[in-house]
Amino acid sequence: MRDHREIGQALDLFSFQEIAPGAPFWHNNGMVIFKELEKYLREELDKNGYQEIATPIMVKKEVFEKSGHWEHYRENMFYFDNPRDEKEHLIIKPMNCPESTYVYNSTIRSYKDLPLRLAEIGRLHRNELSGTLGGMFRVRQITMDDAHIYALPNQVKKEVVLFIAMLDRFYALFGLQASYVLATRPEKALGSVADWDKAEKALSDALAKARKKFTVAKGEGAFYGPKIEMHLNDSQGRDWQMGTAQLDLVMLPKQFETYYTAEDGSKKLPWVIHRAIFGSFERFIGMLLEHTDGKLPTWLSPIQVEIMNISEGQMKYAGQIAKKLRKKGVRVKLNNANESIGKKIREAEIRRIPYIAVVGDKELDAGTVSVRWYKEKENKVMPVADFAKRVLKEIKEKAA
Numbered sequence: 006m007r008d009h010r011e012i013g014q015a016l017d018l019f020s021f022q023e024i025a026p027g028a029p030f031w032h033n034n035g036m037v038i039f040k041e042l043e044k045y046l047r048e049e050l051d052k053n054g055y056q057e058i059a060t061p062i063m064v065k066k067e068v069f070e071k072s073g074h075w076e077h078y079r080e081n082m083f084y085f086d087n088p089r090d091e092k093e094h095l096i097i098k099p100m101n102c103p104e105s106t107y108v109y110n111s112t113i114r115s116y117k118d119l120p121l122r123l124a125e126i127g128r129l130h131r132n133e134l135s136g137t138l139g140g141m142f143r144v145r146q147i148t149m150d151d152a153h154i155y156a157l158p159n160q161v162k163k164e165v166v167l168f169i170a171m172l173d174r175f176y177a178l179f180g181l182q183a184s185y186v187l188a189t190r191p192e193k194a195l196g197s198v199a200d201w202d203k204a205e206k207a208l209s210d211a212l213a214k215a216r217k218k219f220t221v222a223k224g225e226g227a228f229y230g231p232k233i234e235m236h237l238n239d240s241q242g243r244d245w246q247m248g249t250a251q252l253d254l255v256m257l258p259k260q261f262e263t264y265y266t267a268e269d270g271s272k273k274l275p276w277v278i279h280r281a282i283f284g285s286f287e288r289f290i291g292m293l294l295e296h297t298d299g300k301l302p303t304w305l306s307p308i309q310v311e312i313m314n315i316s317e318g319q320m321k322y323a324g325q326i327a328k329k330l331r332k333k334g335v336r337v338k339l340n341n342a343n344e345s346i347g348k349k350i351r352e353a354e355i356r357r358i359p360y361i362a363v364v365g366d367k368e369l370d371a372g373t374v375s376v377r378w379y380k381e382k383e384n385k386v387m388p389v390a391d392f393a394k395r396v397l398k399e400i401k402e403k404a405a
């Protein structure tokens with residue numbers, strides 16, 4: 006089973022319903038994964054000097070007229086007239102970029118305020134054709150781990166180095182190796198050649214500083230700036246473009262007049278880095294489920310330990326262990342159903358529970374548990390306290 010939709014069903018993570026094409030219904034187990042990823046992300050944002058913002062999902066059309074999306078991207082957007090005010094035309098945002106500039110412009114910025122890193126876990130909607138929708142890989146409702154870094158041109162290199170370190174830390178958690186591509190100036194490009202040269206150098210210097218080998222995709226940058234793409238190779242040998250750092254030399258800053266006051270008192274436009282670590286939560290979770298065949302690292306698993314008793318005699322003991330682990334913050338399921346232990350184990354394996362802890366009379370007498378870890382074939386018998394310690398350590402370290 007390697008289709009994330011099947012894995013999602015087996016693990017009770019999410020479902021797709023006819024009433025909402027291209028938008029998943031997250032069940033509680035799926036939300037656990039989602040929340041753990043958000044938590045990880047927010048810790049990283051805090052440690053790296055980002056500010057988290059949240060901008061409206063629905064805004065007036067003029068925002069996306071100004072950004073050029075209305076002209077060039079209209080069929081990909083959901084928009085409507087306010088039935089209570091025919092002069093008010095509204096758009097459900099397909100991206101966060103334009104709105105971040107309103108936060109930037111909410112006060113006067115000086116060069117001393119830069120770099121300003123505005124992050125948003127944004128809920129976006131894009132009007133994909135219903136025939137092209139497919140599980141988590143092509144959705145209409147997208148949750149992006151987005152950020153816009155407003156920086157002085159000479160700050161870009163350092164910002165990108167910091168960002169690459171964030172990518173490294175994140176993908177190492179899953180034992181995934183990243184490769185990098187630098188996409189450079191296309192034939193039709195906005196901005197001066199001198200700026201482009203400087204921008205491309207900043208990105209390639211950042212990659213060198215981070216000791217990353219990279220290939221150059223000549224002429225494949227966006228018309229408003231070069232970008233770095235991070236690619237992954239999953240366990241199926243597939244290539245995924247995940248992280249990006251897109252440099253924006255002219256578009257967003259110019260359209261939305263995001264000035265700062267320079268040291269000499271003049272007004273200047275910063276460069277903007279649009280960057281995302283995994284791009285979309287939906288796509289990343291789908292990829293991860295297929296990459297791991299649903300065997301998520303323990304810290305991400307909706308249920309981390311399932312405790313089961315062999316017969317009624319150990320029901321109370323199993324309950325006590327479950328309670329003890331829960332108190333320590335472990336996500337535990339107690340399975341004291343009156344079924345054969347073989348069946349209970351098989352079902353827990355289908356649900357990819359990292360730790361299956363079985364208790365029979367022997368374990369009850371000795372104060373132990375018989376533990377099966379999903380990455381090992383052998384069962385290990387250990388005292389309950391040791392088991393708890395091992396699980397907690399693994400969760401804390403976010404071991405792969």
Ligand SMILES: [Zn+2]
Binds near residue numbers: 101153280
């Ligand atoms: Zn953006």
